[in-house]
Amino acid sequence: MAVFALVFLAPIAYSIYLSVFRTQLVGGTSFVGFDNYRQALTDPLFWDGLGRVSLFLVVQVPIMLGIALLVALAIDGGRLYGKSFFRISIFMPYAVPAVVASLMWGFMYGTRFGLVGNLNDLLGTAIPDPLSPDLILAAIGNIVTWEFVGYNMLIFYSALRVVPHSLYEAAEIDGASQWQVVRAIKIPAIRGALVIATIFSIIGSFQLFNEPSILQSLAPNAITTSYTPNLYAYSLSFSGQQYNYSATVAIIMGLITMVIAYVVQLRGMRKES
Amino acid sequence: MTARPRRALRAAALLGVASLALTACAGGGDTAGSSQDPVDSETALEEGGEITVWAWDPTLESVAADFEAEHPNVTVNLENVGTGNDQYTALQNAVAAGNGVPDVAQIEFYALPQFALAQSLTDLTTFGADELEGTFTPGPWQSVTASGGVSALPTDSGPMALFYNQRVFDEHGLEVPTTWAEYEEVARALHDADPDAYLTNDVGDAGFTTSLIWQAGGRPYQVDGTDVTIDFSDPGTRTFVDTWQTMIDDDLVAPIGSWSDEWYQGLSDGSIASLVIGAWMRGNLESSVPDAAGDWAVAPMPQWEDGQSVTAENGGSSLAVPAASENAALAYEFVEYATVGEGIATRVEEGAFPATVAELEDPEFRGEEFEYFGGQAVNEVLADSAAQVAEGWQYLPFQVYANSIFNDTVGQAYVSDTTLDEGLAAWQESSVAYGDEQGFTVTE
Incomplete structure (x- = not known):
């Protein structure tokens, strides 16, 4: 219990403590109550960042989970040759640290010396610059999808593995098609796993940080210091010395994430019962 | 004394x-x-x-x-x-x-x-x-x-100087520019002759921009204790903006960030043919761009007005x-x-x-003659520049923060329809807001 208090509660308590003060370069520290919260809730930079990760969430997460589900079903279906090879090669990117993955993709995105540049030279195409402000969010989505499809696939696949075989046999006797088996047996059986994966992905989207932070050095004008709420909190704290405001942004972001994850969980549970 | x-x-x-x-x-x-x-x-x-x-x-x-x-x-x-x-x-x-x-x-x-x-x-x-x-x-x-x-x-x-790739200049018959107007002409001539080559690179660099404004006579920051004035509308800033906006609009600066791998490659293969940069670049070229040994040379910093010899620090x-x-x-x-x-x-x-x-x-x-620079006594140019640095420049007492948001504001001029002017105004606004918040008395 003491360990729990020290490791989990103390940092949160300290952040809340920080968030009700304000330290100025001139004038020192003073107690400001909920001023920081008021400021954050009316801060366009914060809302822009939140809007961006929300857009990311509604577009990228379904694509990623959809691909993961398809791959898991394909591997589980047993019709695939080299099943374990597929499984391991799709899971492999998850073993690559996010920082390395972002760097790697960042180099590939380069229109001059990167893969995109080479393709343009070779095929005479004009693939637009993935690091331009208009496309950078999609470029980040691509990296994140590449990284996490394997991870989610593994969650789905392991859930599929525990479905009793007698159900499939019964379905076969009833003359059910593969598609019916998938819809009536497999998907309902792994609903729990789907909900868990969705919640993880929501949290992951709201906490988007590594990828934009790394790509920032390659595309400083496309990724602003407030590109995602997490990046904003980081910039506030490390270049602006606004620790108090940074703590406030972090707390608000944590609360929003919790609420949304909780809503999704409730919905997921209700359908299950 | x-x-x-x-x-x-x-x-x-x-x-x-x-x-x-x-x-x-x-x-x-x-x-x-x-x-x-x-x-x-x-x-x-x-x-x-x-x-x-x-x-x-x-x-x-x-x-x-x-x-x-x-x-x-x-x-x-x-x-x-x-x-x-x-x-x-x-x-x-x-x-x-x-x-x-x-x-x-x-x-x-x-x-x-x-x-x-x-x-x-x-x-x-x-x-x-x-x-x-x-x-x-x-x-x-x-x-x-x-x-x-x-x-x-x-x-x-x-102290700033013009580092340029002599090989590329010779190849295209370009003259070493002595003013920024000439610099723009050379940039155009080079880019027209070889669409892959640029006279210089820039994607928005706070240090570079403030140094050029410094040289042009702009003094956007005035600091007296905790009283701070931030004003990017003075004539010096105008001079810089007018020229540089054209450089950006006409695609005369390579969209490559300094210190990136692409940057070093560009310096090495001549597709970035010059840099107006601090004297420390001498050592950096020698150690980080070894393949271009013999190509580079150094000339005095281009001037805003013909015949002047005013420089800035970078x-x-x-x-x-x-x-x-x-x-x-x-x-x-x-x-x-x-x-x-x-x-x-x-x-x-x-x-x-x-x-x-x-x-x-x-x-x-x-x-001292540098083999890397084809035997040129580079330090002579650089040391002369040190003696010509314009006086009266001040940085903000929160310049570290201000520079960190440069690309959020001025940087947008390089990737969108935003102009440098609007970018600088946004930079000023954010800097003023931060200064106010930190307890300074800020006037615009």
């Missing part, structure tokens, strides 16, 4: 006497009471002790080793806690926490006011550093004294003694050794560009 330390320096260099003697000389002219007795510095060195130095400048390693060798009782712990902003964050945290503060810290000129204002640094006047005025070139000296007193001593400087670092140092006297001895003492020779040898008049006027330094 300016002649004394310089003469002392020469004597030190010629006779090879220990920095101890130099200190004694330099300290000799001090008025009683305002600074330490020369005896004190000797005592500090003899008594010895341990000092911690936070710096990322690689040339300081040899300097620290030499200093230890000369003073057996002294231990110098040289620590690299990060470059630039990372180090400032660590330093700020240490100062706030009240422990773990180093005795000496490397701080770039643009970040000095921020630390000086917070009273995090020892005023080196206490040790007689104000006597060193004529020892350093005007630009760096102005930077370390901008906040009143002497906040630090300059280690290197970045970058440059200093060594400061944090106020929380428990061994300030010894720390100062090290700072002095590294910046005005024998440390300079070591550092120059390892590629640093000095900030001291004696070195810059030294015929041997000026006359």
Whole structure:
């Protein structure tokens, strides 16, 4: 219990403590109550960042989970040759640290010396610059999808593995098609796993940080210091010395994430019962 | 007053006497009471002790080793806690926490006011550093004294010059530009002749932009204690914006960020054919772009008005003694050794560009022919630039933060329909808001 208090509660308590003060370069520290919260809730930079990760969430997460589900079903279906090879090669990117993955993709995105540049030279195409402000969010989505499809696939696949075989046999006797088996047996059986994966992905989207932070050095004008709420909190704290405001942004972001994850969980549970 | 330390320096260099003697000389002219007795510095060195130095400048390693060798009782712990902003964050945290503060810290000129204002640094006047005025070139000296007193001593400087790729210029029959108007013409001619080649690169760099405004006579920042004025609408800024907006609009600057791999490749293969940049680029080209040896040459910085010879500083670092140092006297001895003492020779040898008049006027330094630059006596051009730096420039007491949001605001001019003007206005607005929030009295 003491360990729990020290490791989990103390940092949160300290952040809340920080968030009700304000330290100025001139004038020192003073107690400001909920001023920081008021400021954050009316801060366009914060809302822009939140809007961006929300857009990311509604577009990228379904694509990623959809691909993961398809791959898991394909591997589980047993019709695939080299099943374990597929499984391991799709899971492999998850073993690559996010920082390395972002760097790697960042180099590939380069229109001059990167893969995109080479393709343009070779095929005479004009693939637009993935690091331009208009496309950078999609470029980040691509990296994140590449990284996490394997991870989610593994969650789905392991859930599929525990479905009793007698159900499939019964379905076969009833003359059910593969598609019916998938819809009536497999998907309902792994609903729990789907909900868990969705919640993880929501949290992951709201906490988007590594990828934009790394790509920032390659595309400083496309990724602003407030590109995602997490990046904003980081910039506030490390270049602006606004620790108090940074703590406030972090707390608000944590609360929003919790609420949304909780809503999704409730919905997921209700359908299950 | 300016002649004394310089003469002392020469004597030190010629006779090879220990920095101890130099200190004694330099300290000799001090008025009683305002600074330490020369005896004190000797005592500090003899008594010895341990000092911690936070710096990322690689040339300081040899300097620290030499200093230890000369003073057996002294231990110098040289620590690299990060470059630039990372180090400032660590330093700020240490100062706030009240422990773990180093005795000496490397701080770039643009970040000095921020630390000086917070009273995090020892005023080196206490040790007689104000006597060193004529020892350093005007630009760096102005930077370390901008906040009143002497906040630090300059280690290197970045008087700007035009580094250009002679091979590319010859290939396309281009003349070396002497004004910014010519620079624009050359940029156009080169890019027309070879669409893959650019005269220079720029994706929005706070240091570069402020330096060019500095050269053009703009003084957007005025700082008097906690009273700050930020105004990017003065004529100097206009001059810069007019030219540079055309460079961006007409696609005459390569969209490549400085220090990126693509940048180094461009410098190497000639697709980035010139840089207007600080003198420290000499050493950087030699070590980081070895394949282009023999291609590069150096010319004076292009001028805003024909016939002028005005330059600005771009970058440059200093060594400061944090106020929380428990061994300030010894720390100062090290700072002095590294910046005005024998440390300079070591550092120059390892590629640093000095900030001291004696070195810059030294015929041997000026006359050195660099194989990399096709045998050109590069230092002559660079040292001349150091003497022509425009006066009166000030950085904000929160420049570190302001620079961090440069790409959020001005940077947009490079990737969207936003103009430089609008970008600078947005930068000004955000800087003003931050200044207000931090308790400064800011006027626009």
